[in-house]
Amino acid sequence: MDNTFLTLLLFLFFFCFLHHPVSASNLHKIKQLNSNHLSQLTSSSPIKYFEVTKPIKLPKASKPCSYHILHHDFGYTYGNPPVLANYTPPSHCSFKKFSKIVLEWKATCEGRQYDRIFGVWLGGVELLRSCTAEPIANGIVWSVEKDITRYKSLLLNHQQNQTLAVLLRNIVDKTYTGVYHVDITIHFHGYPFDVKKTHKTKKFDSLAFRSGFHADLILPISRNLPKNDVLWFEIQNSTDVGVKEFVVPQNAYRAVLEVYVSFHENDESWYSNPPNEYLVANNITDSNPGNGPFREVVVTLDDKVVGSVWPFTVIFTGGVNPLLWRPITAIGSFDLPSYDIEITPILGTILDGKKHLFGFSVTNALNVWYIDANLHLWLDTKSSRTEGELVNHVDKPLVESLVTDFNGLNGTFLTSAKKSILSTGWVRSSFGNITTSFVQDFDYYNSMVMRKNGSKQTVNQIISFNDSIRAKLPSSYLDLVDDTYRKFSLYLDTDELKEDNDTYLAVSNFTLGFDENKSKSKVSGISNSFLKNVQDGQGTMVVKKNLVVSGVGATQQNYRYKSNEHCYSRKIGSSNYTILYDKVKDTCNKRSHSRFGNFIRKFPTML
Numbered sequence: 008m009d010n011t012f013l014t015l016l017l018f019l020f021f022f023c024f025l026h027h028p029v030s031a032s033n034l035h036k037i038k039q040l041n042s043n044h045l046s047q048l049t050s051s052s053p054i055k056y057f058e059v060t061k062p063i064k065l066p067k068a069s070k071p072c073s074y075h076i077l078h079h080d081f082g083y084t085y086g087n088p089p090v091l092a093n094y095t096p097p098s099h100c101s102f103k104k105f106s107k108i109v110l111e112w113k114a115t116c117e118g119r120q121y122d123r124i125f126g127v128w129l130g131g132v133e134l135l136r137s138c139t140a141e142p143i144a145n146g147i148v149w150s151v152e153k154d155i156t157r158y159k160s161l162l163l164n165h166q167q168n169q170t171l172a173v174l175l176r177n178i179v180d181k182t183y184t185g186v187y188h189v190d191i192t193i194h195f196h197g198y199p200f201d202v203k204k205t206h207k208t209k210k211f212d213s214l215a216f217r218s219g220f221h222a223d224l225i226l227p228i229s230r231n232l233p234k235n236d237v238l239w240f241e242i243q244n245s246t247d248v249g250v251k252e253f254v255v256p257q258n259a260y261r262a263v264l265e266v267y268v269s270f271h272e273n274d275e276s277w278y279s280n281p282p283n284e285y286l287v288a289n290n291i292t293d294s295n296p297g298n299g300p301f302r303e304v305v306v307t308l309d310d311k312v313v314g315s316v317w318p319f320t321v322i323f324t325g326g327v328n329p330l331l332w333r334p335i336t337a338i339g340s341f342d343l344p345s346y347d348i349e350i351t352p353i354l355g356t357i358l359d360g361k362k363h364l365f366g367f368s369v370t371n372a373l374n375v376w377y378i379d380a381n382l383h384l385w386l387d388t389k390s391s392r393t394e395g396e397l398v399n400h401v402d403k404p405l406v407e408s409l410v411t412d413f414n415g416l417n418g419t420f421l422t423s424a425k426k427s428i429l430s431t432g433w434v435r436s437s438f439g440n441i442t443t444s445f446v447q448d449f450d451y452y453n454s455m456v457m458r459k460n461g462s463k464q465t466v467n468q469i470i471s472f473n474d475s476i477r478a479k480l481p482s483s484y485l486d487l488v489d490d491t492y493r494k495f496s497l498y499l500d501t502d503e504l505k506e507d508n509d510t511y512l513a514v515s516n517f518t519l520g521f522d523e524n525k526s527k528s529k530v531s532g533i534s535n536s537f538l539k540n541v542q543d544g545q546g547t548m549v550v551k552k553n554l555v556v557s558g559v560g561a562t563q564q565n566y567r568y569k570s571n572e573h574c575y576s577r578k579i580g581s582s583n584y585t586i587l588y589d590k591v592k593d594t595c596n597k598r599s600h601s602r603f604g605n606f607i608r609k610f611p612t613m614l
């Protein structure tokens with residue numbers, strides 16, 4: 008089979024400038040507790056915070072060509088538009104071919120400050136969504152390194168100079184003294200050998216290298232500056248829709264929508280929001296966010312549902328108990344996951360050169376969700392027009408069920424949901440007539456138990472889903488495959504023990520899991536990867552008049568990644584700001600590697 012065909016398809020952040028009053032009831036107060044008034048820990052040097060993740064695989068012995076783009080001190084930036092910097096594609100590198108491009112966010116902060124959500128965009132295309140770390144008196148430092156190679160066509164586009172935008176809204180006053188000092192650098196890596204002079208030339212000159220699986224063009228599906236002062240859509244409720252008009256080049260042959268989401272204020276801990284009937288029965292609708300614990304981000308294209316995002320429960324650095332996240336931050340908090348939706352089956356309906364509309368809404372939303380997206384497009388250089396047709400589209404309605412059983416503020420709530428979306432369509436380009444199917448199959452379960460008149464809450468939630476892409480080539484019995492299975496799990500137990508007067512002790516336990524199995528066609532065959540990433544934590548804090556006055560947090564993490572190419576695992580634990588153990592292994596265990604094989608599934612039967 009012609010290998011070139013295989014390449015064809017192949018941030019409790021608390022937007023906390025609003026100071027929520029203590030709830031009138033004694034219902035547990037996850038949201039109200041995450042403030043950072045803690046009597047300040049002192050240490051002689053700044054503490055380094057970090058998120059545990061696998062290091063980016065860089066080409067051996069290649070010196071990057073680095074480009075410092077921005078330095079800014081984010082002080083009182085509340086209500087301000089993003090900070091801008093000019094971006095010009097690198098011209099000073101000694102190499103012309105780029106193997107990896109890495110964004111480095113580096114920040115320091117000292118004093119007292121909340122966790123703040125922020126985003127980084129280039130030409131309106133979001134590159135990073137993240138949450139700041141909460142500082143201590145003597146200072147902290149942290150950095151985020153993100154592989155942004157998939158945005159290569161944008162980063163290396165010499166036809167157009169772009170603007171880099173960073174939105175980080177902070178408040179500095181007598182109490183909240185932390186100013187975030189930020190540097191953004193992009194590192195461009197070449198290849199460890201001269202691409203032209205090796206026998207590999209042929210392979211690298213192939214389509215695989217030229218488009219390298221990465222899109223030829225990326226369109227921002229975000230709000231335009233300077234007309235708006237934020238780039239993301241702010242979804243306030245379940246009927247609110249963020250919309251964006253766009254036009255695609257008429258020679259596109261593949262399209263993928265990458266969606267960024269984060270949730271704040273009343274929906275920051277959406278997974279622990281009780282059903283409304285419970286709040287109404289107990290007369291606490293004013294003080295406690297509700298709408299139950301199920302949320303779904305729905306993406307439409309010209310009013311047709313093209314995909315959904317059932318988001319990972321990112322806990323921001325002030326969430327549950329801020330002491331849990333020092334220095335090991337919660338999974339995804341420094342680099343929020345984005346979610347890909349394959350648009351290729353429906354591409355035929357937008358190749359007319361006219362304006363079309365993406366829409367974003369959130370089922371059961373409370374204010375506020377920040378959502379935007381990037382449309383990755385692959386263009387057919389050998390023709391000026393491609394054509395296509397959507398052949399089959401099934402958007403099975405959401406099946407949601409809720410079983411409640413409560414007496415006063417005690418109760419048990421079981422919420423479950425299921426959904427699947429299927430689209431099949433063909434696109435004819437110079438590569439031939441290719442039929443692509445995209446199936447999303449979601450499953451959700453949440454059990455919430457309230458005890459001690461609502462002051463003790465236990466949440467157990469599992470989201471699991473398959474995203475499955477199949478591309479049928481004209482003369483091939485071999486389907487191109489791109490399957491992702493994800494499982495997001497959360498266990499959260501919080502308890503409040505009343506002490507004297509306005510003081511209580513808050514105790515919490517959590518387990519947070521992010522599992523992801525992938526199976527993908529590559530030039531070399533099928534490539535599988537497997538990630539199991541689990542955090543456990545235990546925290547206590549004494550809260551007086553809604554201020555955290557003392558406490559301690561401990562976190563343990565077990566990160567395991569395996570693929571055909573490499574393995575990485577890390578076991579690490581911390582308590583009270585100190586790392587207790589840290590074991591890293593970056594080689595594959597032969598036995599387990601060989602056991603790790605075929606998990607390619609059959610195509611779901613909906614087709």
Ligand SMILES: *[C@@H]1O[C@H](CO)[C@@H](O)[C@H](O)[C@H]1NC(C)=O
Pocket residue numbers: 095165166167168
């Ligand atoms: C981009 O900016 C650089 C440096 O300011 C300038 O030399 C170049 O001509 C600009 N390119 C475009 C396409 O505007």
Ligand SMILES: *[C@@H]1O[C@H](CO)[C@@H](O)[C@H](O)[C@H]1NC(C)=O
Pocket residue numbers: 243244245246247
């Ligand atoms: C939902 O939010 C939108 C945008 O803020 C607002 O116009 C609309 O009135 C809200 N709807 C409800 C039912 O609150």
Ligand SMILES: *[C@@H]1O[C@H](CO)[C@@H](O)[C@H](O)[C@H]1NC(C)=O
Pocket residue numbers: 031290
């Ligand atoms: C609900 O609470 C409000 C304010 O706290 C109070 O005025 C009202 O009487 C309460 N209603 C019931 C039915 O308890």
Ligand SMILES: *[C@@H]1O[C@H](CO)[C@@H](O)[C@H](O)[C@H]1NC(C)=O
Pocket residue numbers: 433435440441442
């Ligand atoms: C592409 O293939 C599909 C499915 O086989 C077929 O229905 C369609 O007519 C083909 N389109 C073209 C332009 O050949």
Ligand SMILES: *[C@@H]1O[C@H](CO)[C@@H](O)[C@H](O)[C@H]1NC(C)=O
Pocket residue numbers: 415459460
């Ligand atoms: C819970 O509320 C009930 C009824 O209001 C009351 O009798 C009981 O003492 C309360 N228990 C606790 C643990 O707060």
Ligand SMILES: *[C@@H]1O[C@H](CO)[C@@H](O)[C@H](O)[C@H]1NC(C)=O
Pocket residue numbers: 414415416417458459460
């Ligand atoms: C709620 O459960 C607690 C024990 O967790 C009990 O002390 C309290 O009386 C119960 N309240 C009601 C209203 O049943």
Ligand SMILES: *[C@@H]1O[C@H](CO)[C@@H](O)[C@H](O)[C@H]1NC(C)=O
Pocket residue numbers: 448449450471472473492608609
């Ligand atoms: C995903 O695929 C697996 C294996 O085919 C299947 O058992 C499961 O039900 C699918 N759906 C979800 C939501 O996991």
Ligand SMILES: *[C@@H]1O[C@H](CO)[C@@H](O)[C@H](O)[C@H]1NC(C)=O
Pocket residue numbers: 507508
């Ligand atoms: C409760 O607060 C009052 C007023 O601040 C104080 O006089 C009293 O001693 C406190 N009681 C206890 C048990 O701490």
Ligand SMILES: *[C@@H]1O[C@H](CO)[C@@H](O)[C@H](O)[C@H]1NC(C)=O
Pocket residue numbers: 500501502514515516
């Ligand atoms: C935390 O975990 C321990 C041990 O599993 C358990 O005894 C405790 O009840 C849990 N919950 C809280 C809120 O501490």
Ligand SMILES: *[C@@H]1O[C@H](CO)[C@@H](O)[C@H](O)[C@H]1NC(C)=O
Pocket residue numbers: 048558559583
């Ligand atoms: C945490 O560490 C600080 C600083 O080393 C120390 O003062 C404090 O006693 C520790 N707290 C606990 C509960 O171990």
Ligand SMILES: *[C@@H]1O[C@H](CO)[C@@H](O)[C@H](O)[C@H]1NC(C)=O
Pocket residue numbers: 492523524537603604606
């Ligand atoms: C993910 O892959 C691992 C290793 O092959 C396997 O043990 C696990 O069951 C897989 N999970 C799913 C849901 O396919």
